[in-house]
Amino acid sequence: MTTEPQTPLTDERARWAGEALRTAADAVEQAIQGKRxxxxLVLATSMAGGHVLLEDVPGTGKTALARSLAQVIQGTSSRIQFTPDLLPGDVTGITVYDQKQGVFEFHAGPIFANVVLADEINRASPKTQSALLEVMEERQVTVDGQSHPVGSPFMVIATQNPVEQAGTYRLPEAQLDxxxxKTSIGYPDGAAMMRILQRGADPEIEPVVNTGTLLQMQEFARSVHVSPLIADYVTRLVEATRRASEVRLGASVRGALSLVRMASAWALANAxxxxxxxxxxxLALPVxxxxxxxxxxxxxxxxxxxxVIGQVLLDVDVPRENGTE
Structure with missing residues (x-):
């Protein structure tokens, strides 16, 4: 785990990070037209050190988004097509005995990449889903008692098809958490579709930052100032979701922490x-x-x-002071 930054975040560093993210977004937008x-949101999630769930129909650019993000940060990417017969070892890797050397060697699975696209995650068995979600939480794989860190930065972009639900395994609430x-790309508008048809759907993306830069931006995001007023506002929003009459289970403590972390990255993205x-x-809705x-x-x-989230945002009083207090 990375250590907390030793120096406070300056306005100059915040402006630098905001400009870097805008440049990265410009580059990714070459491949994903009209979805700024x-x-x-995905870039801010990467700065916050989180993972993304995309609920979308096929052919909207999910694979292109993951690949473009990896190209922009000069990182590695992999794609795992989840199917009912996919085994946990197919995701994490396996230990193989080397007869010549007389030792067991670990063969890393596709989870060992900076950006991992887990396509149609709800088509795999719960056991395989759990293997992926364990790596997401622990940032390491344990095989035969040996731990193997997946490296950093590390981000999973998982997808679900909201239309075809036959033969799928719904993600439990604890795993969704x-x-x-959670967001969706959706179909492009007419103007964006014209640009895609004229230029092609798979343009070459030039790297604009590197993985070291992203790690530094993650460090800066952790030092963004969150005032007590903001923490109180997040607390009241989360508690309101639990009291809503339509809700059986409201937002968790992890949800509140994720909202603060995403808001910090979002502030940094805005310099x-x-x-x-x-x-x-x-960010309340996607988080x-x-x-x-x-x-x-x-x-x-x-x-x-x-x-429900929209009504909660209307009902809960907004702090009058900004986050600088």
Whole structure:
């Protein structure tokens, strides 16, 4: 685990990090046309050290997003197609006996990359899902009693197809909670579609930063100032999700921590060394919605977690002071 930064975050460093993220977003947008907010959310999640769950239909650019992100940071990428017969060892790697050397050697699986695309994660068995989610949490693989760190930076972008649910294994709430945000790319608008058709869907992306730069940005994000007013606001939002009549299970403590971490990265992406209430409000939906479990009656009536979060944002008073206090 990386250590906390020893010096406070200066405005100059915040501006540098914000400019670096904008440059990276510009580069990724060459491959993912017309989806600036999604790109910025994913980049901010990488700065916060989290993982992304994309719920999207096939062909919207999920693989291109993961590959482009890896190219931008000069990192490695891998893609794992989850299927019902996929085994945990197919993800993490296995130990093989070398007869010539007379020793067991670990053969690393595709999880050992800076950016890992776990495609259609809900098609794999719960055992295989758990193997991936354990790596996401622990940042290491344990095989035959030996631990193997996956390296840093490390980010998983998992996908689910919301349409085809036959033969799938729904992610349990405890595992959904491991993802820092849930979002979707969606189809491009007409103008973006024209640009894709004219230029092609797989342009070459030039690296604009490197993995060392991303690690430094992660360190800066951890030192963004979060005032007591902001912490209180996040606390009240999370507690409000638990009190909502339509909700059986509200946002967890991990959800509150994820919201603060994402808000800190979002502030840094906007060249600020402090979090504001608007940062929290901008991110409440992608960070909290997938963590709510609704009452069956509410689901039957068509209520969604997104609607609950929207109502909570309306009901909870916003701090009048900004995050610099």
């Amino acid at each position: 907010r999604v790109i910025e 491991r993802f820092m945000i 600020r060394a402090y979090v504001t209430p608007d940062d929290v409000r901008d 909290l919605s997938h963590r709510l479990v609704l009452e069956p009656e509410a689901e039957f009536d068509g209520v969604t977690a997104e609607q």
